[in-house]
Amino acid sequence: MKHLLDLTLKESRFLNARNILMKFTSDKWLPEMLPGQFVEVKIENEPKVFLRRPISIHFVDYEQNELWLLVQTVGNGTNKMAQLKVGETMNIMLPLGDRGFSIEKSNQDLLLIGGGVGVAPLLYLAKILKEKGNKITFLLGSRTKEDLMQIDEFSKYGEVLVTTEDGSFGEKGFVTQHSVLSAKKFDYIYTCGPTPMMKAVAKYATEANSACEVSLENKMACGLGACLCCVTETKKSNECVCKKGPVFDINELNW
Amino acid sequence: MANLEVKLGNLSLKNPVLTASGTFGYGTEYADFIDLNRLGGFIVKGTTLNAREGNPYPRMAETPSGMLNAVGLQNKGVDYFIEHIYPTIKDLNTNVLVNVSGACIEDYVRCAEKINELDKIPSIELNISCPNVKKGGMGFGTSPDMAAEVVSNVRKVYKKHLMVKLSPNVTSIAEIAKAVEGAGADSVSLINTLLGMAIDAERRKPLLSTVTGGLSGACVKPIALRCVWQVANAVKIPVVGLGGIMCATDAIEFLLAGATAVQIGTANFIDPTTTVNVIDGINEYLDRHNFSSVTEIIGAINK
Known part of the structure; x- marks a missing residue:
């Protein structure tokens, strides 16, 4: 069941120059959402924006009744979103996408590869997969150390491996060049990020004979x-x- | 509560609010948000004789107060519709219309013939105005003679309400409207999208795979309103107005310009409850101005 809800901003904080973490809540219980699903946010009072903006579900905290969105401010819509003040509401349609990530796995060795703001859906995915007894390894790629986000949060659910293009943190290069990929075979790979990165991951997965899902x-x-x-x-x-x-x-x- | 019922010739609508083809899927996509039975009717996605894959991605570009699309009539064909979609919508308590398109007259005729057999489909909307297909589509809607020819051929096999959707990409939309009226159309709907284009300056590339596409959304409303007014003054058959309707006031403007009913299109993408909000808003307007029936405001700017 999809819903149209006015959600209230509870907390927001820029994690680096371009990305903002926004935590929304509601006076009603949030509906069930699955990892990999997304929401569409209505942008009000911004003449340059006409359509809703699709944003990945970063995390759902049912105990706190919070929906977390990790938003990259790339244009008029997302910049307007970032201006929302705590206590103000946004009209959000959710949850969208009939098919999120496969979560019916247990006791497997899983690799979650994210690039840039594409790391967003992997946090909620990892929480659910860890609850089912899977071993989680994250491989997160970014341009520089400053671009990395939510490492402390990811660390709660598994080992975090990093590549940066400039070598300022973790291994230097792209995610597909990380040493873990040649050292170890994973049962299943989940990935989200820029299309060239996902295509490279898909190529690796095919060659390594690992199953792989892309968002x-x-x-x-x-x-x-x-x-x-x-x-x-x-x-x-x-x-x-x-x-x-x-x-x-x-x-x-x-x- | 005013009387919202309108008649498009032999087709009765419980209220004047329909949805525009291609913006409302098969209705079921919106069932989580609204009660489909509240609508005057909805018009399902453009259907063709054979399945079509549509145009390559990217098919959409946002523009100021609107959007361009180049979907290109992607659908699984009329037989798939009859077998898989029709059973899921036939028992709704609203009018379900099917938008019919084709690459040649024969395709239109055969598709219309098949839909004529469906008891619970009271009308087709003949699409002679799609800007996103290479063959047919808008080609039929830009010449009065071609438009009349496709309509008169479909008229021979289609026995129920025949609505014809017109393109604004013409010199005189009233001329086309008169031609399809003469060929046997029961009503006309207008406007389909306006041919437009968008460019990514940084990459020096068009934003749509097809370069050009159809413009819709709030930005087209003044043009649509003008077209509806011109056509309503030129033909005797009912006019269904669409183009950039985002709220009840927009819809009322189309009724005042001479439309008997309206279609809500692109607005469904921004607020999936727009249709029912428009119905409620029309009712509120009629009460506030002491009209007992919505028919009293149709074409009222001329009164």
């Missing part, structure tokens, strides 16, 4: 599978990322 981020309008704008080419047909995804198995895609 796509196509430009979208309705978020409900009605407008057919956000399609990705699958082996079968063009499918809406917003409805049939946003998570796909790499074997379904024409990558």
Whole structure:
């Protein structure tokens, strides 16, 4: 069941120059949300913005009744979002995407690879997967040390490995160049980040014979599978990322 | 509570609010947010004789107060609709209309013939105005002779309410409207999207895979309103107005300009409850101005 809710900003804080962590709450209990699903946020009073903005679910804290969004301020919509003050509300449609990450796993060795703000959905995913007895390893990539986010939060659920393009933290290079990938085979790989990174991860996974899921981020309008704008080419047909995804198995895609 | 019922010829609507094809899926996508039975009706996604994959991604670009789309009539074809979609929507207590498109007259006719057999579909909306397909589509809607030819051929096989959706990408939309009226249309709906374009200056590339696409949203409303007014003054059949309706006041403006009903399109993407808010808002307006029926305000700017 999808909902249209006015959620109240409880806390927000820039984690670095471009990314802001926003924690929303409600006087009603938040509905059930699954890792990999997303929300669409209505941007009010910004003439340059017409459509809602799709944002990954970063974390859901049911005890505190909080929805966490990790937002990269890239344009007029996300910059307007970042200006929201504590106590103010935003109209948010959620949860969207019929298919999040696969969570019916237990006692497996899982690798969660994130790049840039693509790390966002991996936190909630890790919480759920850890509760089911899986061993979690994160491999997080960014340009510099300053771009890394939420390392303390990720550390609660597993080992955190890092690559930076400038070598300022962790191993130097891209996530697909990290030494752990040649040292070890994982049962399952989950990834979210820039498309070139995900394609490189998919290539690695195919060669290593590991199953792999990717979370796509196509430009979208309705978020409900009605407008057919956000399609990705699958082996079968063009499918809406917003409805049939946003998570796909790499074997379904024409990558 | 005013009487909201309107009649499009032989088609009765419990209120004048429909949804625009291509913006409301098959209705079920919106069922978590609104009671579909409250609508005057909804028009399902453009349906063609054979399945179409549509255009490559990217198909959408946001523009000031609007958006461009280049979906290109992606759908699984009329037989899939009849087998898989129709059973899920046929028992709704509202009018379900099917938007029909084609690459040639024969395709329109065969598709309409199949839908004519569906008891619970009281009307088709003939799409002679899609800007996003290479063959057919808007080609049929930009010449009065071609428009009349496709409509008269479909008229021969389609026995129920025949609505024809018109393109604004023409010199005189009233001329096209008169041509399809003469060919047997029961009503006209307008406007389809306006042909537009957007460019990413940094990358020096178009934002749509097809370069051009259809513009919709709040920004097109003044053009749509003008088209509705011109057509309503040119034809005797009912006019259904659409284009940039975001709220009840917008919808009322179309009724005042001469539309008997309206369609809500792109607004569904921003607020999935727009349709019911528009119905409530029209009712509130009629009460506030002491009208007992919505029919009293249709074309009222001319009165």
